[in-house]
Amino acid sequence: MSGASGKAPAQTILCLETRGPGLYEFTDRAAAFARQAGLKAGLLTLFVRHTSCSLLIQENADPDVQRDLAAFFRRLVPHADDPRMDYLVHRAEGPDDMPAHIKAALLPVSLSVPVMDGRLALGTWQGLYLFEHRDRPHRREIVLHLAA
Amino acid sequence: MSGASGKAPAQTILCLETRGPGLYEFTDRAAAFARQAGLKAGLLTLFVRHTSCSLLIQENADPDVQRDLAAFFRRLVPHADDPRMDYLVHRAEGPDDMPAHIKAALLPVSLSVPVMDGRLALGTWQGLYLFEHRDRPHRREIVLHLAA
Amino acid sequence: MSGASGKAPAQTILCLETRGPGLYEFTDRAAAFARQAGLKAGLLTLFVRHTSCSLLIQENADPDVQRDLAAFFRRLVPHADDPRMDYLVHRAEGPDDMPAHIKAALLPVSLSVPVMDGRLALGTWQGLYLFEHRDRPHRREIVLHLAA
Numbered sequence: 001m002s003g004a005s006g007k008a009p010a011q012t013i014l015c016l017e018t019r020g021p022g023l024y025e026f027t028d029r030a031a032a033f034a035r036q037a038g039l040k041a042g043l044l045t046l047f048v049r050h051t052s053c054s055l056l057i058q059e060n061a062d063p064d065v066q067r068d069l070a071a072f073f074r075r076l077v078p079h080a081d082d083p084r085m086d087y088l089v090h091r092a093e094g095p096d097d098m099p100a101h102i103k104a105a106l107l108p109v110s111l112s113v114p115v116m117d118g119r120l121a122l123g124t125w126q127g128l129y130l131f132e133h134r135d136r137p138h139r140r141e142i143v144l145h146l147a148a
Numbered sequence: 149m150s151g152a153s154g155k156a157p158a159q160t161i162l163c164l165e166t167r168g169p170g171l172y173e174f175t176d177r178a179a180a181f182a183r184q185a186g187l188k189a190g191l192l193t194l195f196v197r198h199t200s201c202s203l204l205i206q207e208n209a210d211p212d213v214q215r216d217l218a219a220f221f222r223r224l225v226p227h228a229d230d231p232r233m234d235y236l237v238h239r240a241e242g243p244d245d246m247p248a249h250i251k252a253a254l255l256p257v258s259l260s261v262p263v264m265d266g267r268l269a270l271g272t273w274q275g276l277y278l279f280e281h282r283d284r285p286h287r288r289e290i291v292l293h294l295a296a
Numbered sequence: 297m298s299g300a301s302g303k304a305p306a307q308t309i310l311c312l313e314t315r316g317p318g319l320y321e322f323t324d325r326a327a328a329f330a331r332q333a334g335l336k337a338g339l340l341t342l343f344v345r346h347t348s349c350s351l352l353i354q355e356n357a358d359p360d361v362q363r364d365l366a367a368f369f370r371r372l373v374p375h376a377d378d379p380r381m382d383y384l385v386h387r388a389e390g391p392d393d394m395p396a397h398i399k400a401a402l403l404p405v406s407l408s409v410p411v412m413d414g415r416l417a418l419g420t421w422q423g424l425y426l427f428e429h430r431d432r433p434h435r436r437e438i439v440l441h442l443a444a
Contacts, residue, residue, distance in 0.1 A: 008337065008444065009337050009338065009339070009444060011337055011410060011412055041156065041157050041159055041293075042157065043157070043193055043293050043295060045339055045408045045410065047408065047409060047410050047417065049417065049418065049419030049422065050419050050421075050422075051353065051354055051355045051419070051421055051422055056253055057199065057257045058199055058249065058252070058253060059199045059249055062238055062240070064237040064238035065238045065246065065249050067237060067238075068235075068236050068237055068238050068246050068249070068250070069249065069250060069253055071235050071236075072225070072250050075235075076224075076372075077368070087364075087367050087371075088364050088367075089360040089363060089364055090358055090360035090361045090363075090364050092358070098361065098364050101354065101355055101361050101364070101365065102364070102365060102368050104354070105352055105354060105365055105403065106254060106402060106403075107253065107254075108256070108257075108404070109353045109404075109407065109422075110407050110408045110409065111257065111258050112193045112195065112258045112260060112293075112408060113195060113258065114159060114193065114195055114291045114293040116159055116291070121195065121197065121291050122197065123197030123198050123199070123289070125198075125199055126197065126198075126199055126257075141419070143410045143412070143417050145337075145339050145408075145410040147295065147339060147443065147444065148156065148157060148295070189304060189305050189307055189441075190305065191305070191341055191441050191443060204401055205347065205405045206347055206397065206400070206401060207347045207397055210386055210388070212385040212386035213386045213394065213397050215385060215386075216383075216384050216385055216386050216394050216397070216398070217397065217398060217401055219383050219384075220373070220398050223383075224372075254402060255401065255402075256404070256405075259405065259406050260341045260343065260406045260408060260441075261343055261406065262307060262341065262343050262439045262441040264307055264439070269343065269345065269439050270345065271345030271346050271347070271437070273346075273347055274345065274346075274347055274405075295443065296304065296305060296443065
């Protein structure tokens with residue numbers, strides 16, 4: 001992590017290990033990073049360094065919401081072995097490959113959350129998630145950038 | 149509102165009362181906030197503190213565009229009492245509940261607009277909207293964060 | 297371009313000429329802008345000043361990915377002369393008009409990419425694209441804003 005003293009931004013890279021499609025919460029780690037920087041007012045920007053997973057802010061109360069979200073996107077963008085997807089050309093890495101790129105286009109690669117009074121200004125029900133679109137385990141990197 | 153003097157960011161929370169699904173414009177209020185801060189060059193970031201409504205930049209000329217947009221998303225993500233959505237599990241708050249979360253995943257929770265020459269660098273036809281996804285009236289909060 | 301000296305942000309407007317729907321890469325031009333500013337740590341924000349094209353970060357290796365992406369969105373949001381789109385009202389500028397607005401709602405109008413160690417922190421396979429949704433040639437403007 002580079003220092004957050006004075007006006008220099010604070011930056012770090014979060015690593016998440018995923019084990020198949022779905023949402024992985026990292027709200028606590030992002031909140032700790034923001035708190036540590038000691039800014040009263042600022043902006044935390046998240047950026048995911050991949051094209052087959054996404055960032056997402058979603059409800060953190062009922063896990064059914066996360067399951068339903070994943071189910072919706074699986075239906076909207078079926079695997080490449082589904083007849084509805086027979087127009088896909090890029091199939092090198094398996095039936096979950098190109099659909100993962102499509103979901104990564106539909107969902108955020110970057111997000112910004114203000115820091116107010118020293119805390120992330122998330123709403124009561126908002127949590128920060130990585131949304132994994134690939135079937136196999138992956139190691140994912142999220143850049144956190146905090147500026148005044 | 150915290151001060152915008154020197155290099156400290158200016159922050160405020162806009163409140164919007166919604167009365168059912170659709171787009172609610174707040175371009176003027178955001179532009180006034182940016183103007184007031186008196187920055188020549190900066191970045192305005194918008195963040196909505198909810199998981200069942202969205203932010204959107206869209207055409208501000210023909211109201212049919214907004215109606216067609218809402219119609220598309222209502223068809224893409226039907227209410228939970230539509231047979232196509234019978235896989236949904238999270239139904240606690242009514243048939244518009246989980247579809248609202250899905251639309252909130254598909255559309256922006258945060259947006260950034262540069263300030264150039266003291267004004268928001270929106271294109272001629274771009275307006276800032278809150279996109280309400282719930283049927284019942286809601287009070288929505290949008291954080292505005294303006295930094296140099 | 298305004299200066300990047302001291303703490304003032306650097307800003308510029310990139311112009312791209314498009315010739316029909318599809319992805320137009322501008323990673324090199326954005327990277328050159330970031331490099332020129334000479335910041336070790338910062339945040340580059342991109343903003344497109346239109347409501348009928350989008351920004352996108354996607355795979356830059358296999359051109360089939362870009363073709364498949366465009367094919368998916370053409371199926372998800374068919375032209376207005378497709379019977380599935382007969383509910384559309386806004387048709388003034390042709391059958392690709394309202395579908396372009398819908399795609400512009402589904403895909404990013406702004407994106408932020410951290411600068412670390414003086415370079416854009418893009419992942420190995422990530423490229424920056426303008427996604428044109430209109431059939432006819434257009435001149436598109438992207439605002440680049442780089443702050444510490």
